[in-house]
Amino acid sequence: MLLFAVSSKSLFQVNVPDESPCSPLNTLTFSAILLAGGLGAGFLGALSGLGGGVVIVPLLTIVFGVDIRYAIGASLVSVIATSSGAAAAYVKEGFSNIRIGMFLEIATTLGALFGAFLAAYIAPSAIAIIFGVVLLSSVYLSFRQKGDFPPPEKPDRIAQHLRLAGSYPAGDGERSYEVGGVTTGFGLMALAGALSGLLGIGSGAVKVLAMDQAMRIPFKVSTTTSNFMIGVTAAASAGIYLHRGYLDPGLAMPVMLGVLGGSMLGARMLMQARVRVLRFVFNLVVLALGIEMIINGAMGKLL
Amino acid sequence: MTPSTSQHESSRHDVKLEQALGNLLRAGVLTAAGFVVAGAILLLLRTGGAPVRDYHHFVPPDAQLRSVPGIFFGAVALDPRSLIQFGMLVLIATPVLRVAASLVGFLLEHDLLYVAITAIVLCVLIFSMAGGRGL
Structure with a gap:
């Protein structure tokens, strides 16, 4: 592991621009490079299911030396664009459950406000370390077996009161499902929201985990409902980011356009491509970036 | 336990509402992208050759680019950065609009519990868009 960390370090270090103020890059070239980076991140993010947001912040901070506050701002708007852009396609399949989504959004939006609030008080190096840990966990989560957990043993009383049960189209007509563990799910959603507001990511992995x-919501329903919630959660912290100046137009512009284009392309490819190898490679990249973020944060490089 | 017929009907109703909302989201994103592209073209035409701004250190952009009225008036005056920020505002407003539309949907269904739940979410979002006073 240590060897891997060291080798990943030298791999990324090559691209780090000089800290000198007179950078040779002009705005046009810089924007073009970020657009290409965003395209790649959005494309791979859509194919892997991890989302483009997880690599934008490491890409901007480690490779381009951008301050982490600008980076999470640019990442968060990309997350909103991806989520909203994909929603129309998801909705046509008729899987998402608007009641579950709306109820849990109370938790995610309040969590996001709290996360955005914390972002102003936590040192950038500490944010980098938290980010790295979240990257490593999302790799772990994405390697976990995907599939439906057994339905809840007894329907949750809160779930019944809130009429969260629903149905979705399956091969042989409508299939109905019950919902359990509402309290735990609600708590995990608050955590997902806080991470989203603190790190500028969608936290899709935690959202799916909670559901x-x-x-115990069927996988098809939880994935699509999670996508619809990501945009709303991100919007709850984006307003605060904007007022605080985390959203720099020159930086957010190429990143957001790139990620949006890349994720739309990736979502289209997803229908036809065999993505196992790509998913594996992308997970390795995220793993390396996670380690790099932790090392940089611990060494105080991102201050 | 089998869901009652009324539940089935309401879930089918939801699907129709969902489809309209999905299209609304896509329209919002495309509008936002349009403003960002317009701003980007103007920005790069004017300052494309200039060296990159220093992003190594965090210096918040001008106050005008951080407030909703400031961005609006800047965009009307075709200031490139304001146009990009206006696109970002449209983008942020899109999910908020979706929640507002859901509120209307639940009102039409006379589902008061979900009207209340949706109203809470909407309040949090509007609080954030207004700058999160005190945060």
Whole structure:
């Protein structure tokens, strides 16, 4: 592991621009490079299911030496664009459950406000370390077996009161499902929201975890409902980011356009491509970036 | 336990509402992207050759680019950065609009519990868009 960390370090170090103020890059070239980076991140993010947001912040901070506050701002708007852009396609399949989504958004939006609030008080190096840990966990989560957990043993009383049960189209007509573990799910959603507001990511992995494992919602329903929630959660912290100046137009512009284009392309490819190898490679990249973020944060490089 | 017929009907109703909302989201994103592209073209035409701004250190952009009225008036005056920020505002407003539309949907269904739930979410979002006073 240590060897891997060291080799990944030298791999990325090559591209780090000089800290000198007179950078040779002009704005046009810089924007073009970021657009290409965003395209790649959005494309691979859509194919892997991890989302483009997880690599934008490491890419901007480690490779381009951008301050982490600008980076999470640019990442968060990319997350909103990806989520909203994909929603129309998801909705046509008729899987998402608007009641579950709306109820859990109370938790995610309040969590996001709290995360955005914390972002102003936590040192950038500490944010980098938290980011690295979240990257490593999302790799772990994406390698976990995907599939439906057994339905809840007894329907949750809160779930019944809130009429969260629903149905989705399956091969042989409508299939109905019950919902359990509402309290745990709600708590995990608050955590997902806080991470989203603190790190400028979609936290899709935690959202799916809460709905799959805690609430025992069928995988197809939880994935699509999670996508619809990501945009709303991100919007809750984006307003605060904007007022605080984390959203720099020159930086957010190429990143957002790139990620949006890349994720739309990736979502289209997903229908036809065999993505196992790509998914594996992307996970390795995220793993390396996670280690790099932790090392940089610990060494105080991103201050 | 089998879901009652009324539940089935309401879930089918939801699907129709969902489809309209999905299209609304896509329209919002495309509008936002349009403003960002317009701003980007103007920005790169004017300052494309200039060296990159220093992003190594965090210096918040001008106050005008951080407030909703400031961005609006800047965009009307075709200031490139304001046009990009206006696109970002449209983008942020898109999910908020979706929540507002859901509120209307639940009102039409006379589902008061979900009207209340949706109203809470909407309040949090509007609080954030207004700058999160005190945060």
